[in-house]
Amino acid sequence: MRTSYGFRLALLGIALLIAGVASAQAANSLTITGAGATFPYPLYSKWFYEYSNSHPGLNFNYQSIGSGGGIRQITAGTVDFGASDAPMTDEEMAKLPGPILHIPTAIGAVTVVYNLGGVGSGLKLAHDVLVDIYLGKIAKWNDPRIASLNPGLKLPATEIVVATRSDGSGTTDIFTNYLSTVSLDWRAKVGRGKSIRWPVGLGGKGNEGVAGLVKHTPGAIGYVELAYAKQNKMAMAALKNREGTFVLPSIETTSAAAAGAAKTMPADFRVSLVNAPGKDSYGICGMTWLLVYKNQKDPAKGKALVSFLKWAIRDGQKIGPTLDYAPLPKPVVDMVDKTLKQITSGGKNLY
Amino acid sequence: MSRRARTGENPKDLLFENATALFAFGVLALTLLLFGLLVRESLPSIRRFGASFFVSQTWDPVAGEFGALPFVYGTLVSSFIAVLIAVPLGVGSAIFINEFAPEWLKTPVSFLAELLAAIPSVIYGLWGIFVLVPVMRDYFMKPAASVLGWIPLFRGPVYGPSVLAAGVLLSIMVVPFILSVSREVLATIPQVQKEAVLSLGGTRWEMIRIVVGQHCIPGIFGATVIGLGRALGETMAVTMVIGNRPEAVLSVFSPGYSMAAVIANEFAEATDDLYLAALVEIGLVLFLLTFVVNIAAKLVLRTMVTRASRGL
Numbered sequence: 001m002r003t004s005y006g007f008r009l010a011l012l013g014i015a016l017l018i019a020g021v022a023s024a025q026a027a028n029s030l031t032i033t034g035a036g037a038t039f040p041y042p043l044y045s046k047w048f049y050e051y052s053n054s055h056p057g058l059n060f061n062y063q064s065i066g067s068g069g070g071i072r073q074i075t076a077g078t079v080d081f082g083a084s085d086a087p088m089t090d091e092e093m094a095k096l097p098g099p100i101l102h103i104p105t106a107i108g109a110v111t112v113v114y115n116l117g118g119v120g121s122g123l124k125l126a127h128d129v130l131v132d133i134y135l136g137k138i139a140k141w142n143d144p145r146i147a148s149l150n151p152g153l154k155l156p157a158t159e160i161v162v163a164t165r166s167d168g169s170g171t172t173d174i175f176t177n178y179l180s181t182v183s184l185d186w187r188a189k190v191g192r193g194k195s196i197r198w199p200v201g202l203g204g205k206g207n208e209g210v211a212g213l214v215k216h217t218p219g220a221i222g223y224v225e226l227a228y229a230k231q232n233k234m235a236m237a238a239l240k241n242r243e244g245t246f247v248l249p250s251i252e253t254t255s256a257a258a259a260g261a262a263k264t265m266p267a268d269f270r271v272s273l274v275n276a277p278g279k280d281s282y283g284i285c286g287m288t289w290l291l292v293y294k295n296q297k298d299p300a301k302g303k304a305l306v307s308f309l310k311w312a313i314r315d316g317q318k319i320g321p322t323l324d325y326a327p328l329p330k331p332v333v334d335m336v337d338k339t340l341k342q343i344t345s346g347g348k349n350l351y
Numbered sequence: 352m353s354r355r356a357r358t359g360e361n362p363k364d365l366l367f368e369n370a371t372a373l374f375a376f377g378v379l380a381l382t383l384l385l386f387g388l389l390v391r392e393s394l395p396s397i398r399r400f401g402a403s404f405f406v407s408q409t410w411d412p413v414a415g416e417f418g419a420l421p422f423v424y425g426t427l428v429s430s431f432i433a434v435l436i437a438v439p440l441g442v443g444s445a446i447f448i449n450e451f452a453p454e455w456l457k458t459p460v461s462f463l464a465e466l467l468a469a470i471p472s473v474i475y476g477l478w479g480i481f482v483l484v485p486v487m488r489d490y491f492m493k494p495a496a497s498v499l500g501w502i503p504l505f506r507g508p509v510y511g512p513s514v515l516a517a518g519v520l521l522s523i524m525v526v527p528f529i530l531s532v533s534r535e536v537l538a539t540i541p542q543v544q545k546e547a548v549l550s551l552g553g554t555r556w557e558m559i560r561i562v563v564g565q566h567c568i569p570g571i572f573g574a575t576v577i578g579l580g581r582a583l584g585e586t587m588a589v590t591m592v593i594g595n596r597p598e599a600v601l602s603v604f605s606p607g608y609s610m611a612a613v614i615a616n617e618f619a620e621a622t623d624d625l626y627l628a629a630l631v632e633i634g635l636v637l638f639l640l641t642f643v644v645n646i647a648a649k650l651v652l653r654t655m656v657t658r659a660s661r662g663l
Binding site: 065066067068069071072091092159161166167168169190191192193194195196197198201202203204205209212213216217 | 409410411412413414480481484485508510511512590591594595596597606608612615616617618619620621622623
């Protein structure tokens, strides 16, 4: 009888302890959840790490399930913010319970990579040639249209093996957006999207799949993110831009494209950066966005989210280049700052 | 009723019996629930495309046109190739291990073969990209296409990633299943029967042919079906070597696509409802296909077993 009484007392003590710990944790810890794009995931995870370190009690939980999943989850309201490599369409926005803001966070470039034995980076390609390679109209590497762009370069008579992304991805969206922008033929026959019906080619899953195909197939051409191409030391093509210069992809030429597009940036940031004006601009670039409701349900979370976003577009931008993401140009940062001031919770401004 | 009377006296037995029944029906309910959900979620696609879903070669997410033929075709052909290679390999090595191998070799060979089953499929896929595909392309597919290219089955151009590469990779993944089931089946042959054949002056080959023919065909068929089931549903390894091109082409050297692979590849980014429904319908087709294969196997197996027992 005595022992059982003591046992119960001990149990009660443990239960109280657990309750106490749980409530203490709830009192000074806040978890902001997000889901979406995989492309900026390395940058976001670094941001969340740095920011939570300097803000104890604040945690982030980000699931990189893909832009489509991010849009679905923010629409359903199961996360505090979404993330996407493609702006939401009007159709998608019509399904939202309230107005949403697209907050640009970084700019990325998609590089054209190839496997031509001894030929290193710098093979010159014009947009019409790239389009016709992906349409299957140019089938051999020694095609006169490629050769005339690259005098002095000995091109093999091998077949061009086109590699594409088989999984739905923002990278494909940016790449096909570029092809649709520079070619009416492409726009009419194929179009743009995260998954499309490729006229020719083999599909690889993820950047690593495309890179694997290109590396192990002689005569292959493909497209991968800049960071991926650089880290794997792949041969990258110099692309002819709008002003007629051949530009290699890099952080500088990506920033140049962003600066070129900044002048005509719309207020909701739903714009593509492909084929941007400017002598040094690289052609195939795209922004990536966080999706945040204008009216935050939870004032505490909303406040923390806005503070984080303020940090992300200022100090956070310095981290981008170390991970091969180009920072937002200054005029765009100012515009984003103004947008952040619109976020409210129950009529109260959270900036 | 008589069964109830047997166990009904003990309430604990009754409880146990009902609990197991509950679990069994739980499994059944799960299967039905899965089927129902797949049907419900794919309704938009079923309504929109109807039967043309199965004959259309078009898979165009931009235009919103979807057809499953290339995926069904790729899945069936790659799985068929896998079984075609794996059955002789698995059954042959099972016979060797059980009947001919010296004692010291039996354990390491069977252990290593069964270890193949424990390797994650993504590892197979990586090995496929880095080793199998380049080797097959340069030393088999290219020479074969230049010699046998006039046969539609072996027509070029050869890229490497292909339905054949997927089939060969799958066969390696399927072999351990066929091997271990075949070994179990061979182990059930009564020693007396083997000795009877040998004592009548039969060679070892005759012994295997007669005894295995008598006894083991249903079991080996069952092993094949297990292997086929594994091959039909395999996703990761297949998507890494099949080329992911939604086209049903006769040549086994050309890239293709499989049902499981397209779901894994495109589901995460499928935003609009029809696209999503079409992907779920592919899942439904895969579900039904494995279901039909298993039912057919059960039926064939039953006739085989009755025939074999009558033959004795």
